[in-house]
Amino acid sequence: MVNRFMQSRLRDLVFLAIILFALPAFLSNPFHYDLATQMAIIAATVVGLNLLVGFAGQISLGHAGFFGLGAYFSGIMTGSYGWSSIPALLVGAVLVGIIAWIVGRPILRLKGHYLSMATLAVGFIIAIIINNETWLTGGPDGMPVPSLDIFGWELSPFGSYSLFGMELDGNQAWYLFAALVLLVAVWFAQNLIDSPIGRALRSVHGSEVAARVVGVNTASYKSLVFVISAIYASLMGGLYAHFQGFITPAVAAFDFSIVLITMVVLGGMGSTMGVILGAVVLKLLPQVLADFQELETVMFGLILMLTMIFMPKGLLPTIQMAVSKRMKKKAGGQA
Amino acid sequence: MSALIEVKGLDKAFGGVHAVEGVSFAVEAGQVYSVIGPNGAGKTTLFNLISGIYTPTKGEIRLNGESTAKLEPNQLAERGMCRTFQQMQICMNMTAIENVMLGRHLKLKSNLFSTLFRLPALLRDEQSCRQRAAELMEFVGCGEYLDTEASAMSYGALKRLEIARALAAEPKVILLDEPAAGLNGTETAALEELIRKIADQGTTVMLVEHDMKLVMGISDRLLVLNYGRVLAEGIPEEIRNNPDVIAAYLGG
Ligand SMILES: Nc1ncnc2c1ncn2[C@@H]1O[C@H](COP(=O)(O)OP(=O)(O)OP(=O)(O)O)[C@@H](O)[C@H]1O
Ligand SMILES: [Mg+2]
Numbered sequence: 001m002v003n004r005f006m007q008s009r010l011r012d013l014v015f016l017a018i019i020l021f022a023l024p025a026f027l028s029n030p031f032h033y034d035l036a037t038q039m040a041i042i043a044a045t046v047v048g049l050n051l052l053v054g055f056a057g058q059i060s061l062g063h064a065g066f067f068g069l070g071a072y073f074s075g076i077m078t079g080s081y082g083w084s085s086i087p088a089l090l091v092g093a094v095l096v097g098i099i100a101w102i103v104g105r106p107i108l109r110l111k112g113h114y115l116s117m118a119t120l121a122v123g124f125i126i127a128i129i130i131n132n133e134t135w136l137t138g139g140p141d142g143m144p145v146p147s148l149d150i151f152g153w154e155l156s157p158f159g160s161y162s163l164f165g166m167e168l169d170g171n172q173a174w175y176l177f178a179a180l181v182l183l184v185a186v187w188f189a190q191n192l193i194d195s196p197i198g199r200a201l202r203s204v205h206g207s208e209v210a211a212r213v214v215g216v217n218t219a220s221y222k223s224l225v226f227v228i229s230a231i232y233a234s235l236m237g238g239l240y241a242h243f244q245g246f247i248t249p250a251v252a253a254f255d256f257s258i259v260l261i262t263m264v265v266l267g268g269m270g271s272t273m274g275v276i277l278g279a280v281v282l283k284l285l286p287q288v289l290a291d292f293q294e295l296e297t298v299m300f301g302l303i304l305m306l307t308m309i310f311m312p313k314g315l316l317p318t319i320q321m322a323v324s325k326r327m328k329k330k331a332g333g334q335a
Numbered sequence: 336m337s338a339l340i341e342v343k344g345l346d347k348a349f350g351g352v353h354a355v356e357g358v359s360f361a362v363e364a365g366q367v368y369s370v371i372g373p374n375g376a377g378k379t380t381l382f383n384l385i386s387g388i389y390t391p392t393k394g395e396i397r398l399n400g401e402s403t404a405k406l407e408p409n410q411l412a413e414r415g416m417c418r419t420f421q422q423m424q425i426c427m428n429m430t431a432i433e434n435v436m437l438g439r440h441l442k443l444k445s446n447l448f449s450t451l452f453r454l455p456a457l458l459r460d461e462q463s464c465r466q467r468a469a470e471l472m473e474f475v476g477c478g479e480y481l482d483t484e485a486s487a488m489s490y491g492a493l494k495r496l497e498i499a500r501a502l503a504a505e506p507k508v509i510l511l512d513e514p515a516a517g518l519n520g521t522e523t524a525a526l527e528e529l530i531r532k533i534a535d536q537g538t539t540v541m542l543v544e545h546d547m548k549l550v551m552g553i554s555d556r557l558l559v560l561n562y563g564r565v566l567a568e569g570i571p572e573e574i575r576n577n578p579d580v581i582a583a584y585l586g587g
Contacts, residue, residue: 188451195450195457196436196443196464199429203437206426213386213424214504215412215441224447270428 009190012273016186020179024172033171034157035287040178041240043279044185046263047272048232053261054270055193056225057205058108061116062123063233063260068130068252069096070234071241072137075145078242080136085149089238093231100230101223108222120254127252142248145241157243174243181239182276185232189272192228201225255297262304268314277316337400339364339508339539340385345394347380347563354380356563358394362541362556364507367534369542369550371574372560373583378543379421381560382510385541386418387411398508413441415507419497419514421543431480431488431496435468438503468503475499475529491522498529508539515546527553551575559583 020040027033045067052058073092077083107118130137137143147156155177157170168176192198200221203211211218241247250256259282267278282303286296311318338361347355355377362368370378383389385396387408396403398414406414417438426434443464449457472478475495480488488496494514501509511530515523527549534540534553544550550557550571557574559566567577574580 191451191453195453195461196440196445197447197450199433199437200440202428202433203426206428207424209388209408209420210424210426210500211437212388212408213412213416213418214438214500215409216437217407217409 009194013183013187013190016273016276017183020182023179024175027175030157030169030171033175035283037171037175037178037243038240039280039283040175040182041236041243042260042263042283043276044182045233045236046260046267046275046279047182047185047189048229048236049260050264050269050272050275051189051192051201051232052225052229053264054268054275055198055205056201056222058222058226059116059119059261060123060226060229061120061254061257061261062126063119063229064252064254064256065123065126066096066100066230066233067237067240067256067260068249069099069126070237071145071247071251072130072143072237073234074238075143075241075247076136078146079144084151085146085238085242086151089235092238093234096234097227097231100227104223104226104230105219108219108226120257123252123254123257127249127254130252131249137249140249142246144246145244147245148239148242155242157245178239178243181236185236186272186276193272197221197224255300258297258300258304262300262307265304266307266315268317271314271316274314274316278314281315337397338362339399340541341395341397341400342385343395343397345381345384345396346392347377347384347389348392353563355384355560358558358560358563358565360558360565360568362508362539364539365534365537366555367530367540367542367553368556368558369544369554370558370560371544371547371550372566375562376560377563378560379512380563382418382512382541382543386416386510412504412506415505416510417501417504417506417508418510419494419501419512421512421516423493423497425485425493425497427484427486429485431477431483431485431492432465432468432472434485434496435471435499435503436464438471438500439464439467441504468499471499471502472496474532475502476525491518494518495526495529498533502533502538506538508541509533510541510543512543513545514542515544515549523549 023036027036049060049063052060070092073095074085074088077088078085103122107115110118131140147154155173157174159170159173161168161173200211200216203216204218204221208218237251240251263278263282264275266282267276268274292299307314340362343359345355345358346353358381370381372378380389384391387403387406398411398416403411426437443460445457469481472481475498477492477495477499480492485493498511498514515526518526523546530540530542530553542550542554554571556570558568559574559580561583566583567574567580
């Protein structure tokens, strides 16, 4: 027996892989690759956030905090303490997971606006610490981060590589790596959603009281998904730091938390492919509207509001519904 | 041998309103035990107390001899209690069969590692869980809806789906709060059949229902509540002929 997830899962994954590996045909300069790599990393972050927001129905307005913690932990451990990248990423993820569990346990009892405010506060506190601990983080001026090394193999935007006989520059190599990371992030997310754990998570969203009477410990599951989404953010923050080679407290800032949540809402809460689309669209938008840079946060707020009012299901689910309606109409007309 | 469910001096007040007041009764394993009473009598509140959703203001509930005072609904589920709701509680963000599979939550042991890597053991468990859920949907009479989105199902089908979800947990005792509400004659007859089948399997059933014909025909014992208090308790014959009950129903 095949369920709906199994079918759509494989289809989505293949579709995404094709797009990701066909995209280089349309990328003509290092700037394009740089942007596409950032998109992939942010998209993977948002896929993790969507587990919390879209599937379990909780909210986090402070997720940039976890992204920032991951970025700075990697930056500091590799830059100042000579760690290698992989252990820094993994230890950072574990620490961020523990922090998320400690703060998540009490605040996830809250609902609605109260939860929003509490997560907002968590993000603010992390951003303030990063800003103030200048001796460790460089403060508002930011800090340089060494390039990514994977067990001695260095991946740098300024390097040059060869893969199956193809000559790649550093940006191209980084893009391919980020694309792979995104695919793995999506695969894990899909596996999680379509499982007993995933059902329990979705039931917290669907009907918390129903979940409890069939034996779901809803408090634990909320904490679990909060931790998982924080770990996604931490890992992606770490990769982002290595890729950029320089980080500032902006990676942990409130503005960025809003960008992340807007990507989820715009793309489609509870749709993994949708939130990736959301990430792409909102990452492209500032490029297109470069003249309105100082209004960026306002713009994101506006998009968030308008989506919630006029397109509550989000971009991709709305498009999919419209398409399937048209197809049904067509089929009906022929019959 | 103590009763499966034992309620003693149970009280629940909301502000000044005593929704349940001084209620005591016992349910033996294997019985169909019904709670009836006029609107606002406190039937749903009583179910919410028994299933751990509310904590009593006073009094005690014992499940298999164990006090349930400190137990959360999910811990009661672990001890074999499951229920449906007067205000249906269906996960509309899932398909029909996923709702039923959710009911088997406690039967599935899963860890994060095998989940993330989708290991064969997990897939096998899921497969048999799905199988079992499909059987249950057949059993309650919504077998044709397997992969239908719950949000696209009719009211009557959802009511049965909720029962299937509760049964999926393989409960010792199932609490049904007005399962016949909103159902037509044919559907109610099918429901009566279903409750009989559940009871025949040895599951204890607690039932809140307004449909007197259904209740009188199916119950081993009844509890009549009025304004939160026990008006009468006994076998259907006693309840039918109890003057207080007749007065409350005809007068109220
Ligand atoms: N959460 C609550 N807060 C305040 N009052 C409540 C609450 N739940 C129930 N009540 C009150 O307690 C009383 C009993 O309500 P309950 O829902 O238990 O009645 P019921 O017997 O199930 O009625 P019905 O047949 O209409 O379902 C009512 O007066 C109701 O208003
Ligand atoms: Mg009621």
